[in-house]
Amino acid sequence: MADRSAPVLPPSLRVSLGPVAALAALVVVVLGILYAGHGEPGTVDGWVVRPTADSVRPPWRYVALTLDSLGEPGGAVMLVVATVTGCLLLRRPRGAVLVVVGVGVAVGTTTMLKHVVGRTIHGDDNLSYPSGHTAFATALAYAVALLVAGRPGLGRAAGASLVLAAALVAGAAMGWAEVALSAHYPTDALGGWCTALAVTPVTAWLVDRTADRPSRRTAGAGRREGD
Template sequence: MIARPPLLLPLLALAAFLALAVPVLTDWAPLDRADHALSETFREYGDQRPGLVSALRILTDVAATIPFLVAGLLATILLAARRDRRAAVFCATVTVTVPVLWGLAHWLLHNPRPLDGFVTVSSNGFPSGHTSNAAAAALVVVLLAWPRLARTGRLVTVTAAIAFAVFVGLTRVALLAHWPTDVLGGWLLALTVVPLAAYAVRERTPARAG
């Protein structure tokens, strides 16, 4: 089973993503200054706390592309084995679509990352791939778990999902791997793709296999 999210959510998220992509692409000065100011604050904080930076380098990779793909594949196999075709297709769709879309955005927008960050990354920055992966995984868990849980369980699941997505996004900014706008773009990408995938799968895929 997959919960039905409000259709307005992905539409608003898509509009916000596109509205953010335009000033990012054109290097709009006020947004650029805000990005640099926040990043410099995190740089000063990180310079004084090398132990924290080392810990964040490890923790942030829980949402890297390979762990995201492996987790998505395992979840898809498990759901298929339980003969929940709709949930399996949903999970597989998100697992494939999210990295493809943020990778395409990297290629199209060519937005550079901060210089001299605490991690070495050579690809473009907008939107943050780690953040997109984390937020997408969190949303998938919420939408799959929602119909099966009571009110308390839903509250715990949503709170944990939000905390995970926010934490990964903050690690990307704290490590100077991304600008804050890259992270915001990652959250918006996931808020667009995952609910739309849920709608498409609910409409076109039988609930049970066989």
């Protein structure tokens, strides 16, 4: 039976995932400064965009469109609801909260950064940095992988590797789709991926802290009554 009080960010993983989150946040800031107010691909973008943007053909184009649709509001809600339902069936309420809040914070952060950075693609109205689709896919995979990584018997190195591998696969898949469909520059996808890597573990830590407060208050009240 699952432990309802099990943390979504086990202490053993904080040491490994914390520095990754800090480095990812630094990458987001550096890229944001480099491309603030730009409306054209950068040098790194040019290496990838020229051969792939708007050039992907069926059946891969259908794959890219399908992935993109999963990051749209309808597809995203469907994925989140399905994942939350799975968490509740497995009696992991904290995991359900993390999925909703973690994804929301990741997407909300990219939306805010888009207006702060002001980078555009295909016109002044299309803010592009960082990619919200990529952040969504990465945060969702990260949250789910954390629940698996926290299982007893899985070591710190294996758990951290699992979380980062899941985030990499999900972020790379969605980032590829966005670049292939010319919806984002490659550095937009990188920024979205790093945004999720930075905010999701912090959100998980806050979920644990919030969930643990009632138990700490109850324990404190019990000690006072014993006195």
